Amino acid sequence: MPSYTVTVATGSQWFAGTDDYVYLSLQGTAGCSERHLLDKPFYNDFERGAIDSYDVTVEEDLGEIQLIIIEKRKYWYQDDWYLRYITVKMPTGDYLEFPCYSWITDEKEIVLRDGRAKLPRDDKTQILKQHRRKELETRQKMYRWKEWHPGFPLSIDANSHSDLPRDIQFDNEKGIDFILNYSKAMENLYINRFMHMFQSSWSDFADFEKIFVRISNTISEYVMQHWKEDFMFGYQFLNGCNPVLIRRCTEIPKKLPVTMDMVECSLERNLTLEEEVKQGNIFIVDYELLDGVDANKTDPCTIQYLAAPICLLYKNLENKIVPIAIQLGQKPGPDNPIFLPSDATYDWLLAKIWVRSSDFHIHQTVTHLLRTHLVSEVFSIAMFRQLPAVHPLFKLLVPHMRFTIAINTKAREQLICECGLFDKANATGGGGHVQMVQKAMKDLTYSSLCFPEEIKAKGMDSKEDIPYYYYRDDGIKVWEAIKSFVENVIHIYYESDEVVCEDVELQAFVKDIYVYGMRGVKSSGFPKMIRTREKLAEYLTVIIFTTSAQHAGVNFGQYDWCSWIPNAPPTMRCPPPTEKGTVTIEQIVESLPDRGRSCWHLGAVWALSQFQDSEPTMELLGMTTIFLLICVSCLLLVTTWRNRKQPPGPIALPLAGNMLQLNPKNLPESLKKLSEKYGPVFTIRLGPRKIVVLYGYDVVKEALIDQADDFSGRGKLPILERHFKGSGVATSNGETWKQLRRFALTTLRDFGMGKRSIEERIQEEAHFLVERIRNTHEEPFNPGIFLIHAVSNIICSIVFGDRFDYEDKKFLTLINLLDENRKYQNAIQTQLYNFFPTLMEFLPGPHQKMIKNNEEVDKFISEIIAQHQKTRDPTCPRDFIDAFLNKMDQEKGNGHSEFTVESLSSSTLDLFLAGTATTSTTLQYGLLILQKYPEIQEKVQKEIDGVIGRDRRPCMADRSQMPYTDAVIHEIQRFIDFIPLNVPHTVIKDTKFRNYFIPKDTMIFPLLTPILHDSKEFPNPEKFDPGHFLNANGTFKKSDFFMPFSAGKRICAGEGLARMELFIFLTSILQNFTLKPVVHHKDIDITPVVTVMTNKPRPYEVSFVPR
């Protein structure tokens, strides 16, 4: 029977893995295979970043494989999956690759074809033709055109980022929220104290430095120092962030009646103005488009103004471009004087400021928004609608447009919407920017997007005449590079111009752009059809250049050029001067943006100038720089690596280490202080032991995810070591850990053991819990112990096969022992044992009791294991222990097997230790918080009533319809920050991390507090606020910073179980009861009791009032 090897690659981004069932069928020219479940026994398939292989044997020869059908079916709850690709090794030994690079959501079936690029005419079989057609039909339903404003290029039909097809959403929505979140940017820039100061003027230019000094960079500082100079003013028309408006002046326009007298003192060649024009030394920038645009009226307390200046520039003998005349309005006349460099200093300065302000408006709305973002969105939508994934042009274009639609949708949601940033701080807000785009559409021609043509049309193409126009020089190089690459690709797939003409998909793509993007306007010059390979190369170059290089060129310099506010005022608060000789410094400052608007502007240009890891647009222009940077970084790395620099830290005493500098009662706080001094990676010594602390999201992510293998060791704590001897899931390392973890994960997943799912078990336990609470008849009590019993019964049910009655003596003894240990674990002596084991071994204290208790628990578990050995049926494992015993049988011949009675006993204990206090304390803490905020409790109950009702048991499928409850549970976990220091890791080999050398076996603390309480991600982190996990429209908002379960290879093995327990227990309680505190809710203290390992709620009592 023919056999195929199928290799499946899961994405490595967050949440890419799945626990769902995955089935595969192969469809060949001679037939279709059966549906195969892709599942390896005792293995966690399709983990994030995994590449898993499976053998698929089929009954008969399928012929040439054409398609793969993948079906995903729910296991616990809908678990989205990002499938990168599937490779199939044929019986002949050949390989075929089937790219997917998409999210598979819900219980979907997707059909993939092999990834070789094919034009429509290359598809010969009906199966493939049909697949191609269906793909486009589906895409056209998903990617629909919509008119955002009359006269605009059409955009995507989606009101919010979450409405977009999943595949084009940002992987990391939070990341991009941050990019567009200028209020967070302001906080970052330490300027938020000014942000509400509307109407409050700065006192002079130096006063602007208050918001500037802390945040300047080399360029912006240079701008601040030289912005008043004519040279700097002129230079920006060539190489600032809007280097597209300047053109050579071939004739002085009538509307700018400049005379020789006026400019004589600026001209250096002893020529008349006319002769200078003829020689090509005069340039012009005309802001006519702003004429008649309404200024922002959204704030009745601040009148704002726009102007439509014309600026004449001169190339002097040093080949520098300098301004020689400025008229602030389009209509000449006595109240519209022409300002000159020879005028009074402030007259001339204010005229230049007006030009800079007008330039800012055109830059933001026309150059940036319309001519890169909106146009690129047109290209992108047309591509998704008309080019199937196997089309070579889809493959060519998609990397440049993957996030275009998403960023535009986000911008429409947050930036250019009503009450967005434009309305807040820009004179073009309140609708002016819409009028500008509508007007600018007439100049949005195809030829104006052909970079060399456009430069030529403006008379700016001669390198000799205009030597310092770097935007042009770099742009031409990038244009040529793209074009030559595109030409080569085209020649591979299109043998002749005829092939271009008959490619119906390409022609439909071109037509879509013309009809929907350019609204069918003939004068736009956009082609309706492409007939030759040469034209096609140009067309594709326009698309790629606009979406990548052009955007990079006009976007990323915004902070450099526009952060010094007087150099790019986003609004002007006095009308343009109408006569000369009257301007004062006070008038200039009054005209410039107030403190509030300055801050909003600064936040915005900073935010817009940031780029994402996944933002492809910066790649082209920045290539050389990046390459150089990489070289320099490598050099630096090599040097430091040689010097073996270890992370810095406070000086340690020989025996005590840094114990005296750390407050054992609040280690997180002490570590925070050290991080402020030593940065995000630093070393401390606890006793003789050296520990590297990782402080903050970036470093923890880099260590636990990007360098996951290196940091996957478990830090050895002697107190646990003494008991476990390194043999349980949580404490072991190396091959033992790999095998035990994999086994535990699969078993937790595959077994709610036997017949019932874990979900059913939790529902049943929740029912018992509710009944037990009901019997308290509203008497106040501390619910802690009830919760411990309920949660540990779930583990009992998985591990021992059944739950215990709440009154069962054995059960109560076991729970008591574990609970006592939890307390002992936090005792100072226990911690000392961890660092001075030999000494503490001989001293009395709670650590000794803990050791004793562990022995008792061990005995209890050993007895149950012995019973299982007697009563089990290997063909029908009842629980974790039976499954483990079966595994031991399977590995009998293997002298090195990791599956032994000791590791069974340790793993069982691990599940109890790791799975009980964590979840039950989280619930206990959650119930306290909900008492403090009765309005939040009420909202959750409302959602429960609406989605579940009062009669049915809550189940996991409800969660997706309960975003508020989901957000509350996330916020509980974030707020309480249960394991602030995380569980210690080690590096398993000598490790290079950032610039440091960390020797093998060094203990690592990848702290969780700084992540869960990161003030940029969670504004006001010390406040309990479900809004941290909600979008403005009430939908659930994911966050990469949600890490209570840690991350990477050691991430909590019970995460799925814990989240299920939290949801079902909490909703079951609130479905049946309202929590009534014994004190006034405002007096409830929800700050944690900080212990060494965990944060606990303060003890409390509560009565549960039946609903």
Ligand code: HEM
């Ligand atoms: C709210 C509940 C829980 C929280 C906050 C939590 C948190 C954590 C954390 C922070 C770690 C350390 C990860 C690392 O080393 O990077 C961990 C490890 C672990 N957790 Fe949980 N946990 C919870 C519930 C559970 C449950 C219910 C189980 C079990 C059934 C469980 C089993 C484990 C195991 C076995 C490990 C060790 C993993 C390894 O070393 O490979 N946890 N947990």
